[in-house]
Amino acid sequence: MSSFTFVTRIALLIQAVLLIISIASPVHAVVVPVHHVLRRDNGPHHGNFKGGFNAGHGNGASSSATDDTSSATADSATTATEVATTSTDTAATTASTTSSSGTTYTGGYATYFYQEGVAGACGTVHSDSDLIVAVDEDMYSSDLCGKTVVITNVASGATVTATVADECPGCATSTSLDLSVAAFEALSDLSVGTFAITWVLED
Numbered sequence: 001m002s003s004f005t006f007v008t009r010i011a012l013l014i015q016a017v018l019l020i021i022s023i024a025s026p027v028h029a030v031v032v033p034v035h036h037v038l039r040r041d042n043g044p045h046h047g048n049f050k051g052g053f054n055a056g057h058g059n060g061a062s063s064s065a066t067d068d069t070s071s072a073t074a075d076s077a078t079t080a081t082e083v084a085t086t087s088t089d090t091a092a093t094t095a096s097t098t099s100s101s102g103t104t105y106t107g108g109y110a111t112y113f114y115q116e117g118v119a120g121a122c123g124t125v126h127s128d129s130d131l132i133v134a135v136d137e138d139m140y141s142s143d144l145c146g147k148t149v150v151i152t153n154v155a156s157g158a159t160v161t162a163t164v165a166d167e168c169p170g171c172a173t174s175t176s177l178d179l180s181v182a183a184f185e186a187l188s189d190l191s192v193g194t195f196a197i198t199w200v201l202e203d
Helices: 003-050 052-093 181-185
Strands: 097-099 102-113 132-136 148-153 159-168 177-180 195-202
Touching: 102 181, 148 177, 159 177, 177 181
Parallel strands: 102 177, 132 159
Antiparallel strands: 097 102, 102 195, 132 177, 148 159, 148 195
């Protein structure tokens, strides 16, 4: 083999090696950035997975559960409201029966309130020992002030006569009455809190 051929082959081999190195080097340069890009992309997820991500899922699940609970609560509240509305409507439709003595109202409940020296909606101040009542706001009008009502405890049959002196914004139904302490005690013990009534608004 001639020295020229040997040198040529060595030169070609060196060129081939350099070519391989030059080709491999850009690939390496490309691969590394891609790897780092993937790390940058995955890194935050891993970090979040251990802390924030898990917490986020915990919060998400909790939030989802809260949303479901709120939805169920809202549905329950809506159902309760609908039932209350239905009860009120039923009470209102069966409320009045007119007779020679006056109009009889049913479907109501008695509660009691303290006077505390405050004038009622009718403008008069009363004591807890006075036999007065507050009429539900849906039924109240100033024309009722001073009118007499005869209230009956449905369970016991006990009755008391009282005077309309106030308005009740929080009564259970439109035919419910809020009684003074004395009027309530004439029908039941205060510890009972509330009971079903019928009452007659006298003419």
